Amino acid sequence: MGVSGFIKGFKLLHRTKPRIRLHPYGYIQRRDFLDTKILNSSDSLLPVLIVGAGPVGLVLSVLLTKFGIKCTVLEKNKGFSKHPQAHFINNRTMEVFRKLDGLAEEIQRSQPPVDLWGKFIYCTSLTGSILGSVDHMHPQDFEKIVSPVSVAHFSQYKLTRLLVKLLENLGFGIHTLEGPDSLDHEPLRGGEILMGYECVSIDTTDECVTATVSFSKEGKLLMRKIQSKILIGADGAGSMVRKLVGIDLKGEKDLQKLVSVHFWSKDLGRYLLNERPGMLFFIFNTEVIGVIVAHDLTQGEFVLQIPFYPPQQNLEDFSPEICKKLILKLVGQELSDIDVIDIKPWVMHAEVAERFVCGNNQIMLCGDAAHRFPPAGGFGMNTGIQDAHNLAWKIASLLNGVAPTSILATYETERKPIAVFNTALSVQNFRAAMAVPATLGLDPTVANSVHQVINKGFGSILPSSMQKAILDGIFSIGRSQLSEFILNENNPLGSSRLAKLRHIFEEGKSLQLQFPAEDLGFRYLEGALVPDSDDVVPAPELPTGRRRDYVPCADPGSRLPHMKAKVLSNFPSEETISTLDLVSENKVEFLLIIAPMEESYNLAQAAFKVAEEYKVSTKVCILWPADSVTRVQPGSKAKLAPWKNYIDVIEVKRSLDSSSWWSTCQMTEQGAILVRPDEHIAWRSKSRVVGDLYSKMKIVFSTVLGFESMNS
Secondary structure, X not given: OOHHHHHHHHHHOOOOOOOOOOOOOOOOOOHHHXXXXXXXXXXXXXXXXXXXXXXXXXXXXXXXXXXXXXXXXXXXXXXOOOOOOOOEEOHHHHHHHHOOOOHHHHHHHHOOOHHHOOEEEEEOXXXXXXXXXXXXXXXXXXXXXXXXXXXXXXXXXHHHHHHHHHHHHOOOEEEOOOOOOOOOOOOOOOOEEEEOOEEEEEEEOOOOEEEEEEEEEOOXXXXXXXXXXXXXXXXXXXXHHHHHOOOOEEEEEEEEEEEEEEEEXXXXXXXXXXXXXXXXXXEEOOOOEEEEEEEEOOOOEEEEEXXXXXXXXXXXXXXXXXXXXXXXXXXXXXXXXOEEEXXXXXXXXXXXXOOOEEOOOOEEEOHHHOEEOOXXXXXXXXXXXXXXXXXXXXXXXXXOOOOOOHHHHHHHHHHHHHHHHHHHHHHHHHHHHHHHHHHOOOOHHHHHHXXXXXXXXXXXXXXXXXXXXXXXXXXXXXHHHHOOOOOOOOOHHHHHHHHHHHHHHHOOOOOOOXXXXXXXXXXXXXXXXXXXXXXXXXXXXXXXXXXXXXXXXXXXXXXXXXXXXXXXXXXXOOOOEEHHHHOOOOOOEXXXXXXXXXXXXXXXXXXXXXXXXXXXXXXXXXXXXXXXXXXXXXXXXXXXXOOOOEEEEEEOOOOOOOOOHHHHOOOOOOOEEEEOOOOEEXXXXXXXXXXXXXXXXXXXXXXXXXHHHHHX
């Protein structure tokens, strides 16, 4: 399926009214459920129950807590995973983390230096010939021109550890079934992370969602019911919540099967630090093919990803001892300190849930539960965290009585198209990664076709041992294309292949890491926003698979552009902030940005009046042109009285010829921008607003909050 077909396929989904089915004993029948006991609890109605304590569920719980919404998190595993998994954190996610009590700064302090992880290296072994390398870090990536923070390389389990610590600082308790802090009989009040609890059924009424959860204690399988106003499925790619509510996935399944091997070797880390530092090492030789991800060279922490072809291969073929031998073949020299920690099979999919919201807007899917991407480009965890960022303020607005339930429907309206696009981009990037082995004479599609013939064709009637021998033999013949005899400049075939490989790297047609235009420039076309009156909805954009620079944009639905500014109350202090910092991190608050002009002050007065009627907090930012103010008090107090929730800032240009704020936004200084609590633009006027300002702002707020749709 082509990229355009992949995106178009999601437009044809048949929308039906959500039906929530009760599964009394879980999606999969379990024999040990025959000996269960349902505990009656005196739980009050939780505002929010989050199923899944991965990064997405934990970030959502942090955001909700900071917005004053109580929540409880369930995790089916008894402990947090220590498998590194995701590791690239893009600009937009780091911007979210800047607002989480110093999380971004802690990640930047803890991550390896960028010059140790910016490259992808293609080689015959870690100590052998280098076929090519690509440096994915450009100087401008760290100049903080388009964002106040840079990308990061930080393992998922380390991020989870920091998020748990952050939640503990916010008053959360971690409760395990074995410890004295177990809550199996205690009422839930919010602020708990329950480890070892699995959601096995879901039922809904107009008033609440009831989740039945199972847990084992002292050899017995017990169950309890937990009621909440809203339930979030953030329980990963194999989401039980998604299965229980009957939401299907659409897209491409089984793109590739792999085995992930987590291992440590300080000797290997030291060697690579000195000889060829990088993040990803793509290794092709006659004995084995694999990708080694360097999670931390200084500590010697790695993950090996190697193709997996069941049923001819099984996990017994990847025992710790066998994995050590594979690693040594990929390294190309002996290592005495390889320590294999964990071995996990996994399947690469490219799918998006048909619905993100169901059950009368009471149940939502977030992260991998809503979309499963190939890891190419690192969009999986980043997209999930941005799901949580989109959803948190909407849940808080509903539960605080500011917005109707329809506000939650805009979560799917806004985030699903982004997930579809990112899925297509990830698939395209994955295909680009496959261009390298194909150029070397190892077309992965051929390997997959051979595997299918053995599984479903004539090979399926052969004994399993013979099937395995045939598969191994064919792969061995394929790897012979990587011999030094063929792959050298003196061999015409090898010389041609190496020339094509260089062209792929030089043209940026191999696997890419950074996508600034997509990372910072994604835009919601409809949802909790007011489109420009002259806005023509563009045709769905197709991913290019190439790195494109981000161009600041102030269109409704876009992320607010970043520019440095100084707060005038601190004048003449040299301390600068980002325009993104003007949006509150601790409460659901809209931000209206205006220039210091009489008409704009009048618009701000009208916005304050409407916001008060809707009981939604709103702050006004008066953005003064660079070098236009030399005193502390520019006079906004008198212009906005009696309203006091405002801030005067002055823009800070990078250079004399840099664009002004309003020019960057492609607007006149008579315009105005209303920013949502998630830093996306809800509405803007490119020039002076004419007519009844109060009526105009009432339409804006009612549309964004969802009251307009109720009246239409």
